[in-house]
Amino acid sequence: MLISLDDRLSFEKSKPGRRAVSLPKGRFSDGDSLRSIPKGLLRQTSIGFPELSEPDIVRHFINLSRKNFSVDTHFYPLGSCTMKYNPKVNEWAARQEKFTALHPLQSDATVQGMLQILWELEEGLKEISGMDRFTLQPAAGAHGELTGMMLVRAYHAAHGGPTRTKVLVPDSSHGTNPASAALFGYHVVEIKSNSHGCVDLEDLKQHLDEHVACLMLTNPNTLGLFEKNILEITKLVHQHGGLLYYDGANLNPLLGIARPGDMGFDIIHINLHKTFSTPHGGGGPGAGPVGVKKHLIPFLPGPLVEQTKKGYAWASHSSQSIGRVKLFHGNVGVMIRAYAYLKTLGKEGLRKVSEAAILNANYMKEMLKDTFRVATQGPCMHEFVLSLKSFAAQGVHAGDVGKRLLDFGFHAPTVHFPLVVPEALMIEPTETEARETLDLFIEAMKEIAREIVTDPEKVKTAPHTLPVRRPNDVLAARKPILSYRDQVREKVLLAEAAA
Amino acid sequence: MDFPENLRYTKTHEWIAVQGTKAKVGVTEYAQKEISDVVFVELPKMGQVVQQAKMAAVVESVKAAFDIYAPVSGKITNANKALESNPALINQSPYAEGWIFELELSSPAELGTLMTAAQYHEAVQQAPKH
Numbered sequence: 001m002l003i004s005l006d007d008r009l010s011f012e013k014s015k016p017g018r019r020a021v022s023l024p025k026g027r028f029s030d031g032d033s034l035r036s037i038p039k040g041l042l043r044q045t046s047i048g049f050p051e052l053s054e055p056d057i058v059r060h061f062i063n064l065s066r067k068n069f070s071v072d073t074h075f076y077p078l079g080s081c082t083m084k085y086n087p088k089v090n091e092w093a094a095r096q097e098k099f100t101a102l103h104p105l106q107s108d109a110t111v112q113g114m115l116q117i118l119w120e121l122e123e124g125l126k127e128i129s130g131m132d133r134f135t136l137q138p139a140a141g142a143h144g145e146l147t148g149m150m151l152v153r154a155y156h157a158a159h160g161g162p163t164r165t166k167v168l169v170p171d172s173s174h175g176t177n178p179a180s181a182a183l184f185g186y187h188v189v190e191i192k193s194n195s196h197g198c199v200d201l202e203d204l205k206q207h208l209d210e211h212v213a214c215l216m217l218t219n220p221n222t223l224g225l226f227e228k229n230i231l232e233i234t235k236l237v238h239q240h241g242g243l244l245y246y247d248g249a250n251l252n253p254l255l256g257i258a259r260p261g262d263m264g265f266d267i268i269h270i271n272l273h274k275t276f277s278t279p280h281g282g283g284g285p286g287a288g289p290v291g292v293k294k295h296l297i298p299f300l301p302g303p304l305v306e307q308t309k310k311g312y313a314w315a316s317h318s319s320q321s322i323g324r325v326k327l328f329h330g331n332v333g334v335m336i337r338a339y340a341y342l343k344t345l346g347k348e349g350l351r352k353v354s355e356a357a358i359l360n361a362n363y364m365k366e367m368l369k370d371t372f373r374v375a376t377q378g379p380c381m382h383e384f385v386l387s388l389k390s391f392a393a394q395g396v397h398a399g400d401v402g403k404r405l406l407d408f409g410f411h412a413p414t415v416h417f418p419l420v421v422p423e424a425l426m427i428e429p430t431e432t433e434a435r436e437t438l439d440l441f442i443e444a445m446k447e448i449a450r451e452i453v454t455d456p457e458k459v460k461t462a463p464h465t466l467p468v469r470r471p472n473d474v475l476a477a478r479k480p481i482l483s484y485r486d487q488v489r490e491k492v493l494l495a496e497a498a499a
Numbered sequence: 500m501d502f503p504e505n506l507r508y509t510k511t512h513e514w515i516a517v518q519g520t521k522a523k524v525g526v527t528e529y530a531q532k533e534i535s536d537v538v539f540v541e542l543p544k545m546g547q548v549v550q551q552a553k554m555a556a557v558v559e560s561v562k563a564a565f566d567i568y569a570p571v572s573g574k575i576t577n578a579n580k581a582l583e584s585n586p587a588l589i590n591q592s593p594y595a596e597g598w599i600f601e602l603e604l605s606s607p608a609e610l611g612t613l614m615t616a617a618q619y620h621e622a623v624q625q626a627p628k629h
Contacts, residue, residue: 416562473561474538477538477559477561478538478586478587
């Protein structure tokens with residue numbers, strides 16, 4: 001068998017006694033060095049790690065990594081996730097020893113450069129979003145949402161008035177919005193979309209009362225449409241004493257064009273791992289800075305960086321603060337990358353990012369609209385949704401098309417979301433893709449549409465070219481195998497059952 | 500699709516089988532098909548007081564999580580523990596082995612608000628097809 005196709009686990013490749021490193025004989029296994037450690041603290045059994053040579057390990061992981069779909073290897077039009085290319089200069093910047101060797105407890109005087117970056121990043125985010133201050137602590141978008149909900153409660157608690165228990169979300173919202181609100185104890189109320197896919201103002205009015213704490217919204221929304229009534233929506237919620245939370249997942253088409261702060265939002269999170277090109281997926285890690293308007297600054301988590309006459313300094317948080325939401329100062333390495341991105345592009349460059357993201361999405365939508373049904377009418381923003389409902393007769397689902405695209409060398413778009421569109425396929429090309437790439441994808445989609453008619457089985461059984469084809473997700477959920485130990489146990493059970 | 504005559508039904512696709520002051524609750528054949536393969540069930544706690552049309556349990560499939568509402572108000576007297584190790588019972592046998600919980604009725608008059616098999620059949624026919 002080709003070594004590169006050997007998909008056994010490292011545990012299964014293990015051979016007793018094989019080592020990647022040779023340690024001096026006797027010095028570590030049973031020598032003097034162990035004598036000083038109390039017996040009770042010494043491991044009595046083998047650690048159970050796989051035993052492999054260095055080439056074994058290197059080939060194992062390199063070959064695994066070659067099976068990966070990533071923005072460095074493939075076009076990745078995963079709607080609502082903004083899987084743009086991550087410039088390597090950002091990686092170079094974040095890996096400078098002058099950053100990596102810092103300790104978060106160092107005194108302010110010794111980390112002036114680092115503090116300046118955090119300060120300037122915050123200034124940039126403020127200018128882009130129209131908010132008055134940011135905490136950089138939250139580690140991801142959903143973490144930002146939870147932080148936002150804590151701010152909402154702290155704000156209402158400080159201002160007295162009626163008990164506010166409801167958080168409103170549109171039925172097309174990201175699942176994390178209702179989840180974050182519910183996790184924090186709010187009662188989630190769904191607002192209907194109108195026939196254009198935007199918030200239904202009449203339905204919103206019916207749910208507005210003195211118990212509304214907040215309305216959470218993405219704009220553009222999950223269908224890739226700008227909420228035309230946004231000013232009226234924010235006005236209505238404010239009139240009832242509620243706050244407005246902006247989920248920044250879809251900020252990519254707005255840079256230098258429109259600002260959530262000007263739309264009337266009180267709290268916003270920004271996904272640095274989406275709009276600001278820091279690594280996304282596979283643990284990122286992400287960063288979800290939360291920005292607020294003036295009236296909410298006292299409640300922000302702290303400490304925040306302040307600019308003083310003596311330079312930059314961490315200022316401890318106010319007595320009304322909700323407290324820390326993350327150890328130290330959040331994922332600082334991610335912030336350095338985002339800062340590098342801001343500085344590389346500048347104001348004009350950022351606006352071009354959004355314009356190209358919108359243009360790419362509209363180009364694809366126009367090229368595909370005669371083959372697939374587009375869920376919305378008119379131009380879209382940075383993403384669009386197709387419905388595959390018309391292929392129901394062939395028994396082909398959106399997920400099948402996603403799987404078939406893998407055979408053509410494309411990562412699947414987001415499938416079966418948003419839930420308001422049956423058989424949804426949500427496509428977000430981002431600005432970093434060339435027209436040639438978009439054309440290849442469009443051709444693949446048209447080819448798949450032809451296959452659905454001529455050979456639907458080919459689509460239903462895809463992918464045909466990947467080492468793993470159709471994992472049984474029901475079995476995986478009912479009987480998850482989460483470790484090598486689980487797998488061994490499963491094999492023993494199977495053998496016993498067979499015997 | 501099978502909707503037994505002896506049961507009463509809700510708009511949210513639960514069935515209820517009344518026996519004296521107690522009743523068993525589950526989801527209908529239509530619901531189990533829509534939910535698809537069930538992978539996890541969150542059962543109500545013994546003694547928990549539930550209200551008509553309010554959430555009493557959660558059924559999860561690979562697709563999504565679905566709230567299960569109490570068809571009538573009452574106090575939980577039993578829950579189907581077999582679902583914890585074998586949630587697929589809801590798909591295999593929605594009206595028998597796949598029952599979810601049992602409750603002691605607190606307002607039997609509420610039963611009058613529920614649908615008969617024929618009425619439920621009608622309602623399902625009109626439901627939008629996905």
